[in-house]
Amino acid sequence: MISLGVIRWDIIVDYMPMLLKVGVLTTLKLTVFSVGVGTVLGLFISLLRLSSWKPFSVIGVVYVDFFRGTPLLVQIFMFHFAILPAIIPGAFPSIISGLVALTLNSAAYIAEIFRAGIQSIDRGQMEAARSLGMTYPQAMRYVIIPQAFKRVIPALGNEFIAMLKDSSLVSVISVQELAMTGTLMSNRTYRPFEPWITVAILYLIMTMILSRFVAYLERRFGKGDIRA
Amino acid sequence: MIYVRNLHKHFGKLKVLRGIDCHIKPKEVVVVIGPSGSGKSTFLRCINVLEKPTDGEIIVDGFNMTDPRTNINKVREEVGMVFQHFNLFPHMTALENVALALEKVRKMPVAQAESVASEMLEKVGLKDKASNYPAQLSGGQQQRVAIARALAMRPKVMLFDEPTSALDPEMVGEVLAVMKGLAREGMTMVVVSHEMGFAKEVGDRAIFMDEGIIIEEGKPEDVFGNPQHERTQSFLSKILI
Ligand SMILES: Nc1ncnc2c1ncn2[C@@H]1O[C@H](COP(=O)(O)OP(=O)(O)OP(=O)(O)O)[C@@H](O)[C@H]1O
Ligand SMILES: [Mg+2]
Numbered sequence: 094m095i096s097l098g099v100i101r102w103d104i105i106v107d108y109m110p111m112l113l114k115v116g117v118l119t120t121l122k123l124t125v126f127s128v129g130v131g132t133v134l135g136l137f138i139s140l141l142r143l144s145s146w147k148p149f150s151v152i153g154v155v156y157v158d159f160f161r162g163t164p165l166l167v168q169i170f171m172f173h174f175a176i177l178p179a180i181i182p183g184a185f186p187s188i189i190s191g192l193v194a195l196t197l198n199s200a201a202y203i204a205e206i207f208r209a210g211i212q213s214i215d216r217g218q219m220e221a222a223r224s225l226g227m228t229y230p231q232a233m234r235y236v237i238i239p240q241a242f243k244r245v246i247p248a249l250g251n252e253f254i255a256m257l258k259d260s261s262l263v264s265v266i267s268v269q270e271l272a273m274t275g276t277l278m279s280n281r282t283y284r285p286f287e288p289w290i291t292v293a294i295l296y297l298i299m300t301m302i303l304s305r306f307v308a309y310l311e312r313r314f315g316k317g318d319i320r321a
Numbered sequence: 322m323i324y325v326r327n328l329h330k331h332f333g334k335l336k337v338l339r340g341i342d343c344h345i346k347p348k349e350v351v352v353v354i355g356p357s358g359s360g361k362s363t364f365l366r367c368i369n370v371l372e373k374p375t376d377g378e379i380i381v382d383g384f385n386m387t388d389p390r391t392n393i394n395k396v397r398e399e400v401g402m403v404f405q406h407f408n409l410f411p412h413m414t415a416l417e418n419v420a421l422a423l424e425k426v427r428k429m430p431v432a433q434a435e436s437v438a439s440e441m442l443e444k445v446g447l448k449d450k451a452s453n454y455p456a457q458l459s460g461g462q463q464q465r466v467a468i469a470r471a472l473a474m475r476p477k478v479m480l481f482d483e484p485t486s487a488l489d490p491e492m493v494g495e496v497l498a499v500m501k502g503l504a505r506e507g508m509t510m511v512v513v514s515h516e517m518g519f520a521k522e523v524g525d526r527a528i529f530m531d532e533g534i535i536i537e538e539g540k541p542e543d544v545f546g547n548p549q550h551e552r553t554q555s556f557l558s559k560i561l562i
Pocket of ligand 1: 335355357359360361364
């Protein structure tokens, strides 16, 4: 049993700069990068998946199935210890492996978000665009994707929150994000309690701020097409 | 202008069009009527190949639409289409809706595209609504923007698929007025519509379709006023109550 009286507040205060400047900052960087690049890549994969040309759609389906059908933890190990060292020999910086795994994983989930968004756009939009002489890519680019994008903004926000939490998995290859900082803190102080409670609360603060923001986005963009 | 020969369209087992033959001359206004499900929309959508015909031949302005070598996008520039549910682009203002294809398809500079677009909105009486989004316009206004959007491409033919049937009754008139104006200017038009007044006033020919074939055609006053075929009579008696 542990009572509040024996909490070592001094440890928390001592490590707070490192938790924030190294841990929180790295976690945010990882998340912003993987969801940012994952959005571009995910849009591309969703277009492959929706393509009427079979080889393209197969590539899209296989990609999404692979990254959603295997554990992120396994993907991180796979890129760090197997794939990346095989492509570029030598010791691989874990931050790079971590970023690659998180980005490719995020792209698969975002591709599904975009696919649903694109398919939710009324068929008449594509027909109207095509009837004006636009090509399929033009109709996608100027008519369908802008509407789909607006519709999926809240879902992308939720993906950002999910990725913020899942990025903690790259601590297994020693990327020094927030969870890894907790491990270090715990190893150095020989105390598990203060580090892990603090780390949990820091994650919670971040996800709570973000989910408020997503709720705002849902109010702003969730209601379909009215842009008054 | 439009030649349709032995046009068939099947959706799986469902034979929606079963041999349509039809020739539409330049400046002609043809009104297509028929019961729900008779294939009127499908017929119209085959003309600009929004639906790929199963069999038969369609020639628009000299281009064989069923020939894979034809650049369908190029021909579609010449064939305007107006839909029952308007299908305006909701993320763009009225002006942007009209200007989009001018910029992206006709490759006009933005300023020129916008000036043509604003001219087209003026033509349908909506110059003052240029900066409104579709959601801020009434149904009748949206449909007029949709007509302006199609007209901006300077099409040689206009296809209308029940352009007034999704409108409140008080807005039907404003859309029909724009269409009558077009007809009088000599636009070639194929109009799926049960608006008899419109058909009689500016229509050159009415076509009655049922179960995927043309049952009867002729001068609108004859087809509506003195139908020869029993199926036409029974259809008209239902819509003219
Ligand atoms: N893409 C499609 N796939 C399968 N069936 C279709 C498709 N489009 C149309 N149909 C079917 O083809 C038939 C004819 O449809 P069409 O829309 O051409 O009729 P219509 O004469 O325009 O009727 P309405 O007056 O109701 O608009 C209908 O039974 C319809 O369900
Ligand atoms: Mg129809």
